[in-house]
Amino acid sequence: MLAKIYQPARSAMTSGQANTKSWVLEYAPESRRTIDPLMGWTSSDDMNGQVKLRFDSREAAVEYAERHRIAFQVLEPKKRRPTIRPRGYGDNFATERRAPWTH
Template structure:
C-alpha cells in the first residue's frame, strides 16, 4: 500500500466580515485537505488519526507557499485571490450634510 501525497489548498484569505479596511489580508495560507473520518472501535467516537487538518501555514507570498509545497512533495491547488472591491471612504459629518439626497438611516 502506497501513501498518497497529501493534497493542500493554497489561497489568499478574504478579509474578516468585521474588518472595514485591508489590514492583514495580504498573505497566503496553505491548508491540507480533510481526510476521511474513522470510527474508533473501542469508544465509538468519530475522529481522524491525521493532525494535518489542524495545520494552517501562513506565507507572505504565493511563490513562498508554492516553494514550500514543492520542496516537501505536497500536491497542491492554488485558488485565485478574492476580488478587491473599492473601499468608499465614509465621514460621519456626511449624515448631516446640507443638500443630502439619500434617505436618513435613523
C-alpha cells in the same frame, strides 16, 4: 495528501484588510470527523488538519509545497474594488474646507 494555497478573506466583522495580505497553505481533510458518544466531542485521525502555514507571497507557498513534494491547488483570490466614495465622511475633516462644518 492534497493542500490548498489561498489568500484568506477579511473577517465579516471588520471593514479593514488586516491578515489578508499573506498566503496560507492548508491541507484538505483526509478522513471524516467522528463524534465521541460519551462526551459529544468531535475528533479525527487526520493530523495534517491541524497544520496551517502562512507565507508572505504566493510564490513562497508554492516553492515550499514543491520542495516538500506536497500536491497542491492554488485558489486565486477575488479582488475587491475599493469603496472610496467622493465627498464621503473623511471630507468633513478636510483642510481645504471654505466654511466651517456644522450640523
